[in-house]
Amino acid sequence: DAGVTQSPTHLIKTRGQQVTLRCSPKSGHDTVSWYQQALGQGPQFIFQYYEEEERQRGNFPDRFSGHQFPNYSSELNVNALLLGDSALYLCASSSDRENTEAFFGQGTRLTVV
Amino acid sequence: AQKVTQAQTEISVVEKEDVTLDCVYETRDTTYYLFWYKQPPSGELVFLIRRNSFDEQNEISGRYSWNFQKSTSSFNFTITASQVVDSAVYFCALSGNWDQGGKLIFGQGTELSVKP
Numbered sequence: 001d002a003g004v005t006q007s008p009t010h011l012i013k014t015r016g017q018q019v020t021l022r023c024s025p026k027s028g029h030d031t032v033s034w035y036q037q038a039l040g041q042g043p044q045f046i047f048q049y050y051e052e053e054e055r056q057r058g059n060f061p062d063r064f065s066g067h068q069f070p071n072y073s074s075e076l077n078v079n080a081l082l083l084g085d086s087a088l089y090l091c092a093s094s095s096d097r098e099n100t101e102a103f104f105g106q107g108t109r110l111t112v113v
Numbered sequence: 114a115q116k117v118t119q120a121q122t123e124i125s126v127v128e129k130e131d132v133t134l135d136c137v138y139e140t141r142d143t144t145y146y147l148f149w150y151k152q153p154p155s156g157e158l159v160f161l162i163r164r165n166s167f168d169e170q171n172e173i174s175g176r177y178s179w180n181f182q183k184s185t186s187s188f189n190f191t192i193t194a195s196q197v198v199d200s201a202v203y204f205c206a207l208s209g210n211w212d213q214g215g216k217l218i219f220g221q222g223t224e225l226s227v228k229p
Contacts (some may be wrong), residue, residue: 031215033215033217034215035217041221041222042117042204042206042219042220042222043158043204043217043219044219045217045218046214048215048216053203056216058216088156090156092156092158092217094215101148101160101163102160102215102217103160104150104157104158104159104160105157105158106155106156106157107156108157
């Protein structure tokens with residue numbers, strides 16, 4: 001049983017560009033959350049998707065947007081990249097129905113130059 | 114507002130020593146969950162434990178134990194007889210009512226270094 005998978009693992013983008021990160025949840029999970037983890041910090045909640053809708057959102061600007069597909073996979077899009085967007089982006093999946101804890105992927109390391 | 118504080122930024126111990134990682138939390142919710150996650154250098158957060166606010170029983174799992182005290186809003190984690198493989202960053206996290214989607218509030222993390 002594959003766990004949470006994220007792609008790509010590493011990415012380098014130029015300031016002002018746009019980026020899309022992808023996440024496939026653990027089998028049986030229907031909820032996907034995205035977190036940003038800056039170097040030396042704890043993860044910060046960006047938003048959560050359930051039933052293809054954004055259910056909850058953290059304190060992040062509208063440049064951060066997402067999508068959830070019918071197969072529960074998800075994308076995180078960031079527009080107009082800033083140097084400060086450089087971070088590890090973590091995807092977590094869980095089951096709303098079964099009230100499970102969140103399982104995390106290995107993350108995507110985004111570097112903005 | 115919800116907040117998690119891990120006052121210890123870095124801890125260094127010698128193998129076989131016991132070590133306790135501190136976690137203090139703030140919340141106005143009556144029902145909440147507390148978690149510990151381990152983050153090795155690979156980056157993936159590994160789930161260790163989840164406790165709900167109504168269950169203050171301490172828990173032991175092998176060399177790991179957790180002490181939950183609502184009176185002091187603390188959820189401390191002890192590793193007994195530490196091993197080099199325990200070296201990682203450990204995060205304490207808090208989540209409110211599950212109906213709210215289980216958004217996790219993380220502390221800053223404690224980097225544990227276990228030397229042989």
